[in-house]
Amino acid sequence: MKDLESLSASxxxxxxxxxxxxxxxxxxxxxxxxxxxxxxxxxxxxLGKENALTRAKELDKGAFKGILHGLPIGVKxxxxxxxxxxxxxxxxxxxxxxxxxxxxxxxxxxxxxxxLGKTVTTELASFKSGPTTNPHNSRHTPGGSSSxxxxxxxDFMVPLATGSQTAGSMIxxxxxxxxxxxxxxxxxxxxxxxxxxxxxxxTLGCFGRTVEDVGLGVAAMSGDHxxxxxxxxxxxxxxxxxxxxxxxxxxxxxxxxxxxxxxxAERIAKxxxxxxxxxxxxxxxxxxxxxxxxxxxxxxxxxxxxxHPKKLSLILxxxxxxxxxxxxxxxxxDLLFAGNAKSSINALFNDEVDLLIAPSATGxxxxxxxxxxxxxxxxxxxxxxxxxxxxxxxxxxxxLPVGVQLIAGPGKDHFLLSAARAFVHAxxxxxxxxxx
Amino acid sequence: MKDLESLSASxxxxxxxxxxxxxxxxxxxxxxxxxxxxxxxxxxxxLGKENALTRAKELDKGAFKGILHGLPIGVKxxxxxxxxxxxxxxxxxxxxxxxxxxxxxxxxxxxxxxxLGKTVTTELASFKSGPTTNPHNSRHTPGGSSSxxxxxxxDFMVPLATGSQTAGSMIxxxxxxxxxxxxxxxxxxxxxxxxxxxxxxxTLGCFGRTVEDVGLGVAAMSGDHxxxxxxxxxxxxxxxxxxxxxxxxxxxxxxxxxxxxxxxAERIAKxxxxxxxxxxxxxxxxxxxxxxxxxxxxxxxxxxxxxHPKKLSLILxxxxxxxxxxxxxxxxxDLLFAGNAKSSINALFNDEVDLLIAPSATGxxxxxxxxxxxxxxxxxxxxxxxxxxxxxxxxxxxxLPVGVQLIAGPGKDHFLLSAARAFVHAxxxxxxxxxx
Numbered sequence: 001m002k003d004l005e006s007l008s009a010s011x012x013x014x015x016x017x018x019x020x021x022x023x024x025x026x027x028x029x030x031x032x033x034x035x036x037x038x039x040x041x042x043x044x045x046x047l048g049k050e051n052a053l054t055r056a057k058e059l060d061k062g063a064f065k066g067i068l069h070g071l072p073i074g075v076k077x078x079x080x081x082x083x084x085x086x087x088x089x090x091x092x093x094x095x096x097x098x099x100x101x102x103x104x105x106x107x108x109x110x111x112x113x114x115x116l117g118k119t120v121t122t123e124l125a126s127f128k129s130g131p132t133t134n135p136h137n138s139r140h141t142p143g144g145s146s147s148x149x150x151x152x153x154x155d156f157m158v159p160l161a162t163g164s165q166t167a168g169s170m171i172x173x174x175x176x177x178x179x180x181x182x183x184x185x186x187x188x189x190x191x192x193x194x195x196x197x198x199x200x201x202x203t204l205g206c207f208g209r210t211v212e213d214v215g216l217g218v219a220a221m222s223g224d225h226x227x228x229x230x231x232x233x234x235x236x237x238x239x240x241x242x243x244x245x246x247x248x249x250x251x252x253x254x255x256x257x258x259x260x261x262x263x264x265a266e267r268i269a270k271x272x273x274x275x276x277x278x279x280x281x282x283x284x285x286x287x288x289x290x291x292x293x294x295x296x297x298x299x300x301x302x303x304x305x306x307x308h309p310k311k312l313s314l315i316l317x318x319x320x321x322x323x324x325x326x327x328x329x330x331x332x333x334d335l336l337f338a339g340n341a342k343s344s345i346n347a348l349f350n351d352e353v354d355l356l357i358a359p360s361a362t363g364x365x366x367x368x369x370x371x372x373x374x375x376x377x378x379x380x381x382x383x384x385x386x387x388x389x390x391x392x393x394x395x396x397x398x399x400l401p402v403g404v405q406l407i408a409g410p411g412k413d414h415f416l417l418s419a420a421r422a423f424v425h426a427x428x429x430x431x432x433x434x435x436x
Numbered sequence: 437m438k439d440l441e442s443l444s445a446s447x448x449x450x451x452x453x454x455x456x457x458x459x460x461x462x463x464x465x466x467x468x469x470x471x472x473x474x475x476x477x478x479x480x481x482x483l484g485k486e487n488a489l490t491r492a493k494e495l496d497k498g499a500f501k502g503i504l505h506g507l508p509i510g511v512k513x514x515x516x517x518x519x520x521x522x523x524x525x526x527x528x529x530x531x532x533x534x535x536x537x538x539x540x541x542x543x544x545x546x547x548x549x550x551x552l553g554k555t556v557t558t559e560l561a562s563f564k565s566g567p568t569t570n571p572h573n574s575r576h577t578p579g580g581s582s583s584x585x586x587x588x589x590x591d592f593m594v595p596l597a598t599g600s601q602t603a604g605s606m607i608x609x610x611x612x613x614x615x616x617x618x619x620x621x622x623x624x625x626x627x628x629x630x631x632x633x634x635x636x637x638x639t640l641g642c643f644g645r646t647v648e649d650v651g652l653g654v655a656a657m658s659g660d661h662x663x664x665x666x667x668x669x670x671x672x673x674x675x676x677x678x679x680x681x682x683x684x685x686x687x688x689x690x691x692x693x694x695x696x697x698x699x700x701a702e703r704i705a706k707x708x709x710x711x712x713x714x715x716x717x718x719x720x721x722x723x724x725x726x727x728x729x730x731x732x733x734x735x736x737x738x739x740x741x742x743x744h745p746k747k748l749s750l751i752l753x754x755x756x757x758x759x760x761x762x763x764x765x766x767x768x769x770d771l772l773f774a775g776n777a778k779s780s781i782n783a784l785f786n787d788e789v790d791l792l793i794a795p796s797a798t799g800x801x802x803x804x805x806x807x808x809x810x811x812x813x814x815x816x817x818x819x820x821x822x823x824x825x826x827x828x829x830x831x832x833x834x835x836l837p838v839g840v841q842l843i844a845g846p847g848k849d850h851f852l853l854s855a856a857r858a859f860v861h862a863x864x865x866x867x868x869x870x871x872x
Contacts, residue, residue: 082743100740103736190635192736199623300539303518303537328661
């Protein structure tokens with residue numbers, strides 16, 4: 001009964017379903033771990049201990065409730081929760097209690113998940129850091145905006161936590177913290193009840209320590225419970241490496257990670273793993289993503305800008321102003337560009353490739369003083385709405401984790417989970433294979 | 437200075453911009469009208485008189501603020517407003533004050549619009565009626581779910597009011613009440629801050645008494661201020677009539693409306709107006725829409741179903757249960773179907789036609805006791821995400837208005853406004869031409 005907090009979500013669920021362990025004990029183990037480590041990691045904005053314990057006891061007594069029965073879960077403080085304060089990382093919303101749960105949180109609870117608390121997000125999921133540190137080295141950032149969720153899962157405080165990505169807010173912190181992060185296809189999880197940055201881009205997902213775990217999490221959040229059971233790959237996939245047009249920004253450790261990933265990919269691929277350049281229609285896609293995001297943010301945060309300008313950080317105010325300066329003509333042109341790029345990518349995934357492998361971040365987690373890191377390697381995949389999973393494959397000069405992202409065609413979330421699990425099994429370092 | 441409430445939004449804005457009339461006087465005229473008529477029409481859930489008057493006085497004293505400067509606006513009570521209670525038509529949310537405005541409401545205020553009050557929506561924008569009656573005959577329904585907004589605009593209580601459509605919640609009440617209703621392209625207006633039914637379908641727009649007015653409204657709500665100035669058609673459009681596969685449900689007055697519409701279309705079309713059947717891939721599209729909506733509603737309203745089951749009406753509880761009974765496999769299949777249907781429709785609009793004309797509703801507004809009417813003629817266009825405008829062209833056996841909807845290709849909101857204005861000018865009955 002010791003070290004229950006180190007169980008993966010899938011291990012815990014198996015034990016919970018057989019009543020080999022109690023939800024209450026798992027929860028207490030997680031709370032112990034939080035008690036030991038929170039002073040260093042600072043992953044949480046609030047904990048709902050009493051409610052969580054009550055719920056755990058109910059679940060221990062009652063029937064098996066669903067695919068997350070008895071699992072303690074961290075919720076990024078960008079998601080509305082009716083029983084925990086929800087500040088969206090902004091002083092504007094200090095002590096705000098929403099009247100409902102976000103749709104995905106109601107689904108998590110229905111599946112038996114126990115909402116243990118809210119995790120730190122950067123200010124309104126933008127760039128201003130919260131207090132969270134990287135669990136592997138507290139002088140480094142956990143990444144953002146889903147800082148607390150990635151750090152809490154990496155630090156064994158909870159087996160699962162929710163995140164959201166508008167630029168690189170899940171894949172990047174997953175890479176920095178060395179956990180599995182799953183950003184499913186755009187629209188797979190309802191964004192209702194999550195503070196909106198950019199309706200064309202906001203995508204919800206989760207962090208876990210294994211591929212199976214993030215499948216479980218997104219299964220519950222979306223209602224697509226088929227994702228809770230990962231199928232073995234029927235056919236070997238066509239795999240390509242896509243270093244992207246931003247490759248010059250990659251540090252040595254990211255180059256190493258991509259080389260390791262290529263090696264593992266060769267072992268599961270149908271044929272030789274090729275290098276792929278995105279179609280011509282995708283040139284400038286990183287800049288297009290940035291403009292669409294900023295333009296939409298300037299409207300999404302108009303209320304805050306009007307009523308609480310002094311409670312916005314300088315960096316966010318500047319982003320909002322930059323967004324407001326983009327003409328609607330330019331924004332409309334960028335949306336058209338995005339539509340055409342999506343068509344090209346669909347064709348690519350139909351005709352040439354099943355799985356892409358691309359960098360998750362420029363390198364290992366930067367120093368805390370340098371912010372939450374650069375989302376540049378995630379922007380295009382977010383804009384294209386493709387499902388992405390970060391897998392940890394190497395480490396950087398400071399010994400911090402470095403991941404790569406596996407990317408599948410639009411809507412191919414099931415396949416991506418299967419491919420990611422096979423990929424992890426093919427990794428050379430046996431400790432990395434724990435991510436399966 | 438009399439009868440200011442009868443000015444269209446565009447007329448009022450012209451007079452306000454030249455300072456020929458005062459925002460305060462326009463507001464007082466609207467309030468007078470509401471005072472006279474609200475007992476019969478019951479369009480409002482709350483009025484923010486004091487705030488609105490304060491704002492009107494500020495606007496009268498200050499610089500010209502934007503495209504809606506000084507215009508009193510009704511807001512469907514599905515939209516969050518920080519200064520007015522927001523109940524989403526449900527007793528669950530009685531006396532709920534959101535902490536922010538919906539994004540589109542913040543944009544309306546930024547453009548100088550004055551939020552006068554909240555208008556009646558059916559329960560959570562579904563089928564259970566509110567108290568609103570049809571201004572033309574109080575024994576009949578105004579339609580739903582945007583009941584209060586359509587009725588308030590039709591009754592000259594406000595020149596503009598916001599609405600939302602997931603099945604037929606804007607086009608149908610616009611037809612029943614005899615106003616212009618504009619549901620722009622899916623995603624044109626950010627849905628952030630509006631109670632979510634179905635993230636794949638929810639679309640925001642507005643009601644006015646002229647085509648120019650709804651252009652103004654959606655210009656402000658979306659931030660695309662180009663819509664505030666309707667361009668003259670450069671080329672004659674290719675127009676087709678699409679009676680849809682539900683034509684057997686159309687009453688005589690809808691057949692008459694379509695015949696009138698065809699006649700007007702002939703006068704502005706490039707060549708003979710043809711009858712068009714949707715591509716084979718669109719068969720069953722009405723049923724597909726219904727299943728996607730119900731499936732998503734069952735997740736969107738999971739919180740209400742879990743925490744407040746007794747405060748949901750029987751009809752809504754049944755809808756939620758019906759939705760929960762649809763398998764995710766079926767839902768996923770339906771989403772794929774919708775994607776393919778969208779591709780076919782894109783190709784159709786590229787190759788064959790610029791504008792479709794279709795029924796807005798089965799006939800004139802039903803009796804109050806029979807509910808808010810059937811959205812059947814709107815479901816497919818909502819699912820396809822196409823911009824639609826209701827134009828009033830005929831009347832039914834009880835003398836109530838009957839509209840048709842004009843439909844353009846995806847993203848062709850500007851063109852649709854131009855075509856709708858030309859269409860209105862081509863209508864035989866001069867009084868109907870006031871809708872331009």
